[in-house]
Amino acid sequence: MKTLIINGSPRTQGNTAALIEELKRHLEGEVVELSAFRSRIAPCVDCRACWTTARCVVRDEMDVVYADDFDNVVVASPVYFSTVPGQVLSLFSRMQPWHCAMFFLKQPLVQHRKKAAVILTGGGKGNCEGAFHHLRAFFRMVNAHGFREHMALSLKTDTIPAWEDEAAMESVREIARWLSGDEPA
Template identity: 30%
Template sequence: MKVLLINGSPRAKGCTYTALCEIARELEKDNIETEIFHVGSKPIRGCMACGGCSKNDSSKCVFDDDTVNIALEKAKEADGFIFGSPVHYAAASGQITSFLDRFFYAGSGFQYKPGAAIVSCRRGGATAAFEQLNKYFTIANMPIVSSQYWNMVHGNTPEEVQQDLEGMQIMRTLGKNMSWLLKCIEAGKNAGVPLPEKEPRLVTNFIR
């Protein structure tokens, strides 16, 4: 089993990375493979809703000049996902927002794979950013993995984040909970428990 952890901070080894590393260590203790993927510090295009990704059914975005398609390839081998972001103006970073809009719009195969979000902030705005990130899971049939408190750490540097003892414990608990849920899903598959039966997709437009 493998969990792909996406670092949505422009800083490759900053506060968000510190929190993700704490989760990864807990997963690896439980023999879950991990990979931390950095979205990068270069600009990431926003989704234009062109529909090009669905026309060729490739699960690939038509824009191929940033890290989105690289991550989509890695996602095919992942059994679970954790997305991390710093808090910018009480919201997720611009990088991870543009990244996830295209990642979920162009990608496929996320259904019934557990997902979790974590945020890192100096002081405030964490719950708003956390709520924003969780909405990607709730539109994609993904079970959300929780912890003992909202998944956030506080600090202005990696060293300060490490001093947030409660925050780091929350990250470890999240790792344990992700591992437990992945193993429960695997046990269900081995026991012959089928996935939920899907109805044909209905779309209702209120203006006719």
Template identity: 30%
Template sequence: MKVLLVNGSPRKNGNTAAALSAVERELHAEGIETVTVHVGAAEIRGCMACGGCRKTPDGLCVFDKDPVNECLRLMAECDGLVIGSPVYYSGIAGTMKSFLDRFFYCGGGKLCAYKPVAGVVALRRSGGVDTFHQMNNYFNLANALIVPSFYWNAIHGSAPGEAVQDEEGIHIMENIGRNMAWMLKTLDYAKEAVPVPEKRPRAYTNFIR
């Protein structure tokens, strides 16, 4: 079993990385493989709403020069996903927001459905819960299984690496790793006996017709 970790901070070894590492440690301790992609320092443009990903059989984005398609391909081989972002102005950092809009619009519903997922955020002081909720918005629309912890998934620190001193934050992250490993193993154990729910036709309205 394998989990994709996406680091959305421009700082490769900053506090978001510390949060992801704590999750990863526990996944490894439970025998789960991981693959990490650092997207936060890449040039990632926002979704152009061109619908190109709806027209190709592989569902990839028409922009192929940034990590979005690489991560979509990796997600197809992975059983779980953890996304991490620093908090910028009480929200997901801009580059990561562009990544997530395109990643989920292209393949989120298909590739993350019924897989355990978690979002983690790093921040100095305020806006952690808002940002965490923004991440869960992607997961909810993808039929993904949001891994719980005992508090909202935020870790505190300012300078790179400071977050390792946030003892409770580290414990939250480690708990996510343990809960995700448990969910992965439970789902794997049950997969023959309990298939995922059948996909039924759904309404798609815009409230005026």
């Protein structure tokens, strides 16, 4: 079993990092973590090569996602302006080749069904509806399911750091149990 964790926080010792560490402590199998901030994944520039080839011409760490060899995908991110940070949206924009394969070429790339989970941290202002909107679109592209039922939210980190938020920590452990279990996606 292989789990891909997309880390949307720039902070290595921050709230999202604490919840990711708890997840890794309880997760079975191989874990690959992709940092949206440190990987320098380029945003899509709408070159449109993928309109006919369904492949991206840019070679960078997005190849980790394009490999499509993972069983679970977790997006763990802070909330910025009620959605995920721009670097995470840049990463999501690189799903455009898969979008083209599905909707323009009518030949969806073979993507086995995966489990999806979400970890979000927020200071306490605003809501995460924007994040859910973007996450739903991303998970649809990678054929990953179940994130609405498998979320860990720590949304008052200005006053309660995520590592002291026992409800969020327990939700993370529940996510680990679900991802590690036999229940189908």
